[in-house]
Amino acid sequence: MPCTTVEGLLLLKLYALPLLYRQGDFTRVNLYEADIAALMQAYRPEMPPLFSALSKHLSESDLREVRSIVSDIQARIARFERGAGGQKRDSSGA
Secondary structure: OOOOOHHHHHHHHHHHHHHHHHHOOHHHHHHHHHHHHHHHHHHOOOHHHHHHHHHOOOOHHHHHHHHHHHHHHHHHHHHHHHHOOOOOOOOOOO
């Protein structure tokens, strides 16, 4: 029985990012963004419902920043997949 969902993990990490940026905690920003990218690439969650949930807890400027970060991550995923011949790689590395 899962203790959490992909969407729940993404919400927690996306919610924390603006504060981590303000604190200048570059190490944790990198870790959180890597986790977010891995979850987004592997599970392809619908992001609009997550943005909607975050909008109740983040300022407008923080939400804009989160949307921008997600957009950057989506672009990286797309570049990665184009570089992999347009094919989604499986966990075996094939």
